[in-house]
Amino acid sequence: MAWPAEDRRATAVPKDGEPPLLTDEMKKELTEKYFPRYPTRRAVLLPALHMLQHHHGWIPMRALAEVGEFLGISPAEVLDTASFYEEYWLKPKGKYLIQVCRSLACEIYGSKRVTEQIKKKLNVECGETTRDGKFTLVELECLGSCGTAPAMLINDVLFEDLTPQKINQVLDGLPEDAHKFRDPTVDWQ
């Protein structure tokens, strides 16, 4: 017979027996709300990724494969898009996302020391999540708070005029349940 050669193409998305991360409700919403908006199915990739991130907090690899299968895009192209945007989290994200500004004004006013203090206190590097899954630390560009530099965001809350001492205070004061965490400078009554 002719020389043999094997075909290793994996056509189906491997299923671990777990429930799908792209749920039927999500598919329904994408189909009804987003498909009519765009000329092609693949154009719905960004909304689909947004939806997954909103739902799970981050986007697991398995979810990428599921999106690819749903929209008819290869896994490589889904990863291409998802990894291009830093705002999509392809690694697990902590309950508290700490984003320290590293732009010029904050840098001059000591954002380096602030970051170092957080790293030391939480025992993480930039871009990493603590073992207990509570904190994720990243640096980002200008928060528009140059007048009160150095500044950082914890989830949606802005902290200003930071010092290493203030960091200890802020981090120790965070509630165990991230949902109870609200801006302390706002009068919620």
Next chain:
Amino acid sequence: MVAAPVVNITVNGKAISARPGQTVLQAAADAGIEIPALCNHPHLRPEGSCRVCLVEIEKQRTLQPACTFPVADGMVVQTESAKAVESRKMVLQMIFSERSHYCMYCQMSGTAQSTDCELQKLGYRYGLNHWSYGPNYAKNWPIDATRTHFVMDHARCILCRRCVRACQQIAANHTLGVQQRGFKTMICADDNVQFGESSCVSCGTCLQVCPTGALADRRSAYRGHESEVTRTKAVCLGCSVGCGIEAITRDNQLLRVEGDWKAGNEGMLCSVGRFDVVEPKPVRIMWPMVRTDGRLVETSWDKALTFAAGKFRQAHRVAGLASPRLPNEALAAFACFFHEVLMSNEVGLLYGEDPPLELGQPAVLHDVAASDCIVIIAGNPMKQQKVVGHLIKRAYDNDARIIVVNDRPTELDSYAHLRLQLQDVSYHGESPFEQLKNTYHLRGTGVSQLKAAVEAAQRPVVLYGGGLTTTVYAALRALPAKVHFLPLINGTNAAGAARLGLRPRPVHGEALYVMVGDDLPDGMVLPHRQFTLVQSAYRSAWTESADVVLPAMIWAEMKGHMINIEGRSLPVAPLLVAPKSVHACWETLLQLSMRIGYSLSFDEISDISKAVV
């Protein structure tokens, strides 16, 4: 005749007539002016990402990429102006500094004349003896060596994305992609798995288009620069598609095989044609062998042929089996030897399938890629005719409708828009006479579905395998005239063999002559006879059971023609010189016929081969 519209442009002071829609780079290339480019490849859609081809165009505010900029009337282009050259040098410096291009260890590296690396060539051309940006030797770029046939060294990658585009646009396999961005950008496979674990089918198209040494062929790396090797156009004998290849040889050794861009396969090959041909093969048979005291013992041609001729003369009837991998000339000589010398009609093919060749308009390979409705009936092109499988996937990417008719699951099922069983598409006439009158009764709904799909399409193509019932073929013949047909023939030259009257069939006779060329058994067992002569290039289970073994040429040494699935006669050019003690099949047959007592003349064989061609 209306003259084709022309766009007049000036490149480096030379007046050029370009076609509308051409890019500056294409128009310049047609006029013999080479604009350097790294991400651009003539057979891939331009992307404009490397910025090496930036040129100065009058009335444009900034430098423009020649590979994506369309020509316009009166355009004045300077490709080597001081501004363009300065920019090009800076871009090259940045590309060199991005990864650790440690050229002296790369298989592509050479002098300004001998280098095969497109990046290094430009480095020499623009006198890059230093760069202003620091080199990036410190970082350990990964090397992925998990693929069987070639290695990816990310340190040498310039992120031109040619491999990614080849995987998407040519192979339509969509395995390769890019992840991250900026300095973190990496070529990756699927959802960032190792290449060896990915959905890669090792077609090697990426390897063929890589401009640097990032993708390295394991077998041919470091075995010769382009300037030291010979490139010969030939035909792949791996299957019945008959892909055009460029064989890279040196010192009578086959180093590598590349796809011929100008042939029907448009540069694409499968893992069989590109890689398996250079993989190690079983032990080559150099001299005739005769079984003595139960063991095969090497002997001279004369002794072996005389012994075999005696056995054939004694035998009441001699049967013959040939491999469909042999070219027309060898098969013709084989058939002639049986009909004229041994007076036997017991001659056929070892294996193979030959579906009827004329069901309607014949299709060429390009028709498959350009089709908007492809029907695949029986056969499994993803396994048996892999390049056709890639063409189907390419058509699928262009929104072609795929209809698979097969009783067994095939790899194409996941692409099928409509999946039917064979019984769905067979006509059932009440009697043969009724069938002749074309008054068929439908048994399933498949035929009407098939007809509707084909009628709705502009360029429908039907691919069909062998071994179907006449009712299915009748249903296919009744399809509209715009349908083009391509038979999925099993066995490389089974079409050529069929024209000579050689078909796979059981043969009878107490002596057996099996001419296999370089074919391998792959589990297939020869029928047991009193005396068996096997003419084979390699030692295999077939030769181990033989009484006399004669050496044979391998595919790369043979000269002749084959007929592919398009029905075209393709020249099989000798790429290598056979060992002195190995002769062409027809020469062996001539010698054997003389010893039997009937001399075949050269003319008869060449006449037959002429008739075949």
